[in-house]
Amino acid sequence: MKRPIIAGNWKMNNNKEGTKKLIAEIAPLVKDAECEVVVCVPFTDLETARKAARGTNIQLGAQNVHWAEKGAFTGEISADMLAEMKVKYVIVGHSERRQYFGETDATVNMRTKAALKAGLKVILCVGELLSERESKKTAEVVTRQTTEALKDITKQELKKIVLAYEPVWAIGTGRTATSQDANDTIKVIRKVVRKLFGRAAAQSVRIQYGGSMNAKNAKELMAMPQIDGGLIGGASLKAEDFAKVVNFNA
Numbered sequence: 083m084k085r086p087i088i089a090g091n092w093k094m095n096n097n098k099e100g101t102k103k104l105i106a107e108i109a110p111l112v113k114d115a116e117c118e119v120v121v122c123v124p125f126t127d128l129e130t131a132r133k134a135a136r137g138t139n140i141q142l143g144a145q146n147v148h149w150a151e152k153g154a155f156t157g158e159i160s161a162d163m164l165a166e167m168k169v170k171y172v173i174v175g176h177s178e179r180r181q182y183f184g185e186t187d188a189t190v191n192m193r194t195k196a197a198l199k200a201g202l203k204v205i206l207c208v209g210e211l212l213s214e215r216e217s218k219k220t221a222e223v224v225t226r227q228t229t230e231a232l233k234d235i236t237k238q239e240l241k242k243i244v245l246a247y248e249p250v251w252a253i254g255t256g257r258t259a260t261s262q263d264a265n266d267t268i269k270v271i272r273k274v275v276r277k278l279f280g281r282a283a284a285q286s287v288r289i290q291y292g293g294s295m296n297a298k299n300a301k302e303l304m305a306m307p308q309i310d311g312g313l314i315g316g317a318s319l320k321a322e323d324f325a326k327v328v329n330f331n332a
């Protein structure tokens with residue numbers, strides 16, 4: 083049995099005070115969760131979040147990582163720096179990074195490898211744009227993104243990777259993919275993993291859905307056979323909403 087994983091992606095929200103408060107509110111609500119619980123906070127909140135989550139089942143995540151170990155990369159953060167902050171997971175290739183910050187399939191791959199090398203686990207995001215969905219390119223896009231992102235990754239390393247399927251048109255829009263659509267596309271992604279790593283790896287890799295997942299639709303999405311978790315943006319900023327997603331089975 084795969085353990086589901088629900089991760090909050092706070093994006094550029096919350097200061098130190100807000101971080102402390104939100105984690106203190108979430109912790110008691112998710113303490114009996116059957117799934118893994120992660121919150122991915124801004125870099126500047128990592129230390130506060132680490133302290134606030136100490137002794138709880140909430141794991142610490144970051145939202146991006148640079149591919150180089152160190153050097154002249156103004157404004158960037160290395161994987162070792164994150165590991166030193168006790169970060170367990172890092173999101174790589176989020177569509178907002180691809181859209182606004184020039185992230186490419188190649189840099190997603192480089193960042194993934196750097197994170198793994200530093201001992202971090204990776205939440206690796208793929209997903210199509212609305213125009214790509216409308217022109218029936220969804221399968222082609224997620225196949226390319228997944229293949230490129232996992233280039234030169236070993237079977238052993240894959241165990242440290244959680245994939246996240248996030249259709250870009252469903253992020254922050256209130257428009258969720260139907261559970262059937264999400265399931266179908268995740269099936270395509272799993273097929274890619276199977277081609278690259280074999281049947282057992284494809285079966286055991288966890289693939290999340292993300293995009294307007296919330297307290298109301300989590301149960302239905304999580305009931306789909308291909309969906310092993312969620313990456314939650316907006317609904318992760320309110321303790322009760324996030325806890326309801328985490329406790330989707332309750």
Ligand code: PGA
Pocket residue numbers: 091248252253254255256292293294295313314315316317
């Ligand atoms: P959303 O964001 O839940 O606000 O749609 C999800 C994400 O971007 O990871």
